[in-house]
Amino acid sequence: MSDIILTIDGKEVSAGEGSTILEAARSVGIKIPTLCNHEKLEPYGGCRICTVEAEGRGGTQLVAACLYPVEKNLVVRTRSVKVDRIRKMILELLLAHAPDSMEMQDLMKEYGADRNRFEKEASFCIHCGLCVRYCAEVKKANAVGFIDRGTRREISFIPEIASSECWNCKECFPLCPTSALQAAYVLTEALNSLTHPFRHGPEE
Amino acid sequence: MDNDRINQIIEKHQCEASSLIQVMLEIQSIYHWLPKEALELVSDKLKVPLTRIQHIATFYKAFSLVPKGRHGIHICMGTACHVRGAGRILDSVQDLTGIKPGETDLDMKFSLETVNCLGCCALGPVMEINGKTHGKMAPAKTADVLKNYD
Known part of the structure; x- marks a missing residue:
């Protein structure tokens, strides 16, 4: 397998063909938050908390890092104003369902999410699958x-x-x-x- | 429930897992619902997990996991029918049958559903019973239409 060179948060990263942005980022110790990802399971892309900005092929896209395969010369930003805003919104929406979820408490603090922003609809399931x-x-x-x-x-x-x-x-x-x-x-x-x-x- | 009949349907589709929805639709059209025993048989023969069948059966409105009445009433609540008084048609049908949308009466005579457009807005307000369209309905006319079904 040939290695693909891409840039994640300004760092040059080489990753195997077919691997995802998430795997590439984790291999060099860059943390991307996930809720629906599990090493033993196929990527699912259900929670979208791993959303990152990916610049390549002439434009910037918002993609789910757990699903998006690495590409040559891709420039990935795992933290930016836009990404943080999206993650905060996703968290607030999920927290309306499960306000006391332990796994989301740290993320809530990190992204400044307000768990009371949306009316509570405590179904507890966040459909991570x-x-x-x-x-x-x-x-x-x-x-x-x-x-x-x-x-x-x-x-x-x-x-x-x-x-x-x-x-x-x-x-x-x-x-x-x-x-x-x-x-x-x-x-x-x-x-x-x-x-x-x-x-x-x-x-x- | 007739196991042979279900087996026939399954064999018609050569036990193909990809024909799952077709098999379910045929069972639905015979019984007007999907009995659990039938789905267990389908799951066994088609080698599709029951969780997946349950997911599909609850996903599409064409399937029902509870028995339906002999006659299915669909009342159009689309924009054109709505402005022409579909709400009052629904009220009068609810009064006559004693059931709300999504329910079936105890005699298994009628099942009532609301739909969002039947595609013949010029006939609004529209009520459809067993696929037959009754256009230009009025609350006073619903009793006359319903009494033709037993």
Whole structure:
């Protein structure tokens, strides 16, 4: 694989062909915040908190660093007035759903986001898709998925699958940035305690 | 639910995962909804996870995960129908059937939905029942139209 030379925050970085801006930046210790990214999972580009300015091919674009492949002579700015403003806005919108999310508290301070800017609509899920993708891509269990669309989109467990698969796994629990997943799990368990009793305890 | 019939539909599409939506549409058109047992069968045969089927079934308005009535009433709420009094048509149909948009009555006779345009604005306000268009509706005429269905 030939290496591509690009510039990130004024630093010359060489990265393998096909790698993303995020990977290139991390290789030289430049931090780009992410919420929906996970090393074991395919890039998703769901949260857009990794938005950066990418200058190349005759123009400046705002791109998601976790998805955008590196290009020759690309000039990337990971912090600029514009990028910071966008990240602040994204955070404020996400905080309206999950105001006390631990993962977002540090970002909130860094970008000066006001969690009271938008009216609270505490659904807790920020649709990062970590649980859904981890269950599908890594565990191949497909116990949890998205339902509905747009503003009504939410995560939902399939009781039949969750009742047999989840007790011994629960690997998605620590991934959730807001604990909405745990709530959805407990809710599914409670609603199906008679029809699909969840297994509690070690594998027989 | 008739497993053979569902199997026939699946075999018609050679168990192709890419035909998932076609299979779901055919099941929907037979039963007017997607019974869970049918979806489990589809998931098993097409090798598509149930989470994905559930996502698709809730994404498109053409699919329903709850049983629908024998007759589907669609009342147009588009701009042209709206200014010609679609709201009052809806009120009178709600009074006559006793159900709100998105609901089905206990006899499984009617299901009521609102839609945003049926594409025949000149006929507004428009009410569509089982695909048949009833144009130039008036609140007083809805009872006459509904009594033709049982």
